[in-house]
Ligand SMILES: Nc1ncnc2c1ncn2[C@@H]1O[C@H](COP(=O)(O)OP(=O)(O)O)[C@@H](O)[C@H]1O
């Protein structure tokens with residue numbers, strides 16, 4: 001039985017090293033916030049379904065094949081013959097500074113429609129995970145997210161929202177109008193401090209903003225703090241954990257990895273402190289390896305980062 005349903009757009013991902021205008025080699029993979037989370041959860045043994053549209057092209061095949069290979073249910077993936085699969089370029093300008101460009105306007109993924117959800121939603125789940133990227137893609141994806149949340153709430157599933165504001169897709173004011181009300185319907189809201197101010201502009205600091213969301217009915221407000229770790233605000237107070245010290249190779253994907261770790265521990269019935277810890281462990285795996293999701297751990301690999309740096313296992 002599926003535990004987690006998520007929906008969004010995944011793209012063919014091209015990664016280069018150094019300034020892209022100089023040419024050189026690119027590596028081809030897959031990226032998309034929700035499919036990154038789906039892969040992270042699947043590697044930890046959870047049954048996850050990803051819903052989205054891909055084009056009738058080789059990048060679309062790559063997305064379906066990659067997710068299937070990672071054990072993610074793709075029965076809700078639709079092939080749209082009229083539109084291409086979107087593309088994302090990652091330019092590693094210097095070691096820890098990455099520039100992202102999207103080529104996703106009018107892509108197949110941006111044509112997601114509420115009707116695409118019916119089959120997978122009917123199968124049931126425990127948790128629906130959505131992000132603030134999908135509503136920015138167009139009216140169809142926005143309606144799909146709202147319909148999925150309506151369904152999840154009616155069924156009593158847990159709803160998590162990663163605010164994931166992408167300023168290249170929409171300005172903060174436009175995002176706030178849609179994501180503010182959406183956040184108030186979620187059980188778990190995951191955000192950076194800047195994103196928290198988008199969904200709750202009224203408070204004067206993180207604590208005040210989180211309190212307003214808790215009063216509105218959110219159970220857990222999780223604030224990601226990059227290399228400083230993460231914090232959760234809930235009815236019983238505030239907890240914070242440090243990040244796991246690792247050499248930084250590629251910071252993109254840390255937030256999605258964190259979400260996967262946090263939600264995995266939530267699904268396991270672990271308390272909030274352990275949810276934070278598993279989130280930071282996955283975030284550390286993500287920053288210490290190339291790619292959005294390639295370096296994420298299996299459940300057996302979770303303790304690996306507590307070994308001495310430089311350890312060889314033989
Ligand atoms: N340099 C780092 N070293 C170790 N862990 C990190 C580092 N950067 C991020 N993380 C982990 O990943 C989590 C998410 O990263 P963050 O940068 O806050 O999210 P986002 O990628 O969405 O901006 C952090 O809470 C932290 O646990």
Ligand SMILES: O=C(O)C(=O)C[C@H](O)[C@H](O)COP(=O)(O)O
Nearest residue numbers: 031032033133252253254255256
């Ligand atoms: O789908 C999009 O629009 C994306 O931007 C895909 C990104 O590669 C991931 O969402 C990584 O994001 P972080 O985990 O916050 O670093």
